[in-house]
Amino acid sequence: MSNALHGLLLAGGKSSRMGCDKASMVLGDDGLTQAGRALGILRQFCGPVYLSLREGQPVPAGGEGVPVLHDVPGAQGPLSGILAAFHQAPGAAWLVLACDLPLVHPGLLARLAARYAEDPSSPFIAYASALDGLPEPLCAIYGPSAFPVLGRHAARGHFCPRHILLEESVPLLALPEADTGALTNLNTPQDVAGVRTGAREVRVAWFGHLADQRGLREERVATTAETAGDFRREMSDLHRLDLDSGVVRVAVNDEFALDGHRLQAGDRVVFLSPFAGG
Amino acid sequence: MFLLGNHPIDPAPLRRELAADDCGGFVFFEGRVRDHHEGRTVTGLHYEAYRELAEKEGRKLVREIALKHGVRAAAIHATGDLTPGDLAVWVGAAAAHREEAFAACRELIDAIKARVPIWKRESYAGGSSGWVEGCACAARHGEGQ
Numbered sequence: 001m002s003n004a005l006h007g008l009l010l011a012g013g014k015s016s017r018m019g020c021d022k023a024s025m026v027l028g029d030d031g032l033t034q035a036g037r038a039l040g041i042l043r044q045f046c047g048p049v050y051l052s053l054r055e056g057q058p059v060p061a062g063g064e065g066v067p068v069l070h071d072v073p074g075a076q077g078p079l080s081g082i083l084a085a086f087h088q089a090p091g092a093a094w095l096v097l098a099c100d101l102p103l104v105h106p107g108l109l110a111r112l113a114a115r116y117a118e119d120p121s122s123p124f125i126a127y128a129s130a131l132d133g134l135p136e137p138l139c140a141i142y143g144p145s146a147f148p149v150l151g152r153h154a155a156r157g158h159f160c161p162r163h164i165l166l167e168e169s170v171p172l173l174a175l176p177e178a179d180t181g182a183l184t185n186l187n188t189p190q191d192v193a194g195v196r197t198g199a200r201e202v203r204v205a206w207f208g209h210l211a212d213q214r215g216l217r218e219e220r221v222a223t224t225a226e227t228a229g230d231f232r233r234e235m236s237d238l239h240r241l242d243l244d245s246g247v248v249r250v251a252v253n254d255e256f257a258l259d260g261h262r263l264q265a266g267d268r269v270v271f272l273s274p275f276a277g278g
Numbered sequence: 279m280f281l282l283g284n285h286p287i288d289p290a291p292l293r294r295e296l297a298a299d300d301c302g303g304f305v306f307f308e309g310r311v312r313d314h315h316e317g318r319t320v321t322g323l324h325y326e327a328y329r330e331l332a333e334k335e336g337r338k339l340v341r342e343i344a345l346k347h348g349v350r351a352a353a354i355h356a357t358g359d360l361t362p363g364d365l366a367v368w369v370g371a372a373a374a375h376r377e378e379a380f381a382a383c384r385e386l387i388d389a390i391k392a393r394v395p396i397w398k399r400e401s402y403a404g405g406s407s408g409w410v411e412g413c414a415c416a417a418r419h420g421e422g423q
């Protein structure tokens with residue numbers, strides 16, 4: 001198994017916005033904690049699997065008996081956990097997964113593993129976010145050649161894995177059409193409520209007097225609305241905006257849309273008040 | 279061709295582009311910032327566009343109307359902060375004869391106002407400002423959908 005991927009579950013976050021340990025939360029009907037579920041997925045692809053924790057942090061429920069790697073000094077956040085993994089096994093390729101991705105599934109990791117197998121000299125194999133095209137560093141493979149690169153960034157005080165992957169111009173995999181929301185992470189109790197009810201995240205842009213009324217120009221919204229029309233009613237109720245369908249049109253992904261248009265995760269929705277050009 | 283440009287816009291290249299030896303009629307319309315609106319003194323206008331959709335829809339309108347009237351047509355609309363007298367929009371149509379050029383030019387400026395996602399905020403003497411209410415007819419008739 002010397003060539004097998006090593007698995008690393010990142011569970012060292014402080015979950016401060018959630019108010020409780022994210023890794024120990026049970027979200028699905030399977031009764032598994034987030035840590036237990038993610039470890040199960042990692043075991044499908046990896047030889048040894050490790051749990052990354054902060055020094056002194058208790059093992060989350062579902063992670064009992066899994067060998068623990070503690071964050072190394074000299075880095076912060078997830079990068080610290082990834083560096084600890086390379087200190088443990090510098091010659092290994094690490095399949096890294098965060099514990100707060102409740103929609104991640106084995107198929108996504110299988111694609112990463114297949115891509116890595118095609119070119120084991122790659123330092124990084126990662127997806128592009130469906131929302132903004134930026135790298136998704138916490139569901140990714142870090143090959144042995146990534147170790148010195150990460151070390152170099154850490155020495156310069158660069159601790160954000162997403163920025164590191166950006167700076168390294170890592171070629172990114174596109175998420176499959178049906179999985180554009182699969183790497184949505186959980187930070188707040190609202191996010192959890194969204195996952196429990198099947199919400200998807202869309203981007204909303206505001207223009208003209210609607211932007212003034214809403215008080216912002218861009219936002220991301222987790223919604224359970226199935227269609228543009230449902231979403232129109234939801235936003236209008238939530239923010240007391242006049243989005244009457246007889247006056248305000250809607251566009252999805254830069255095309256005019258009808259209220260029956262079905263929304264997908266990652267869609268860009270714009271409500272259009274009557275135009276006044278010319 | 280349909281363009282959105284930050285103020286100031288220059289229609290000269292479009293004008294050159296449309297002029298052709300087989301076109302005996304060339305009609306253009308210039309929409310300029312007016313210094314009054316509903317009895318108030320206007321000191322400036324801010325145009326805001328939903329660029330991606332405005333460019334797409336504007337190009338579509340120009341193509342449709344050029345085809346319908348058998349003319350060469352183009353338009354450019356300004357975004358940003360303008361003051362009275364500034365050029366806000368330029369629409370041109372060139373054709374073998376003047377009738378179709380007049381008709382196409384008129385139809386294109388009306389269509390741009392109704393169907394291209396651009397909004398304007400007027401600033402008035404005294405310092406107040408407000409978004410100008412557009413015509414909701416495009417939504418009611420489901421145009422462009």
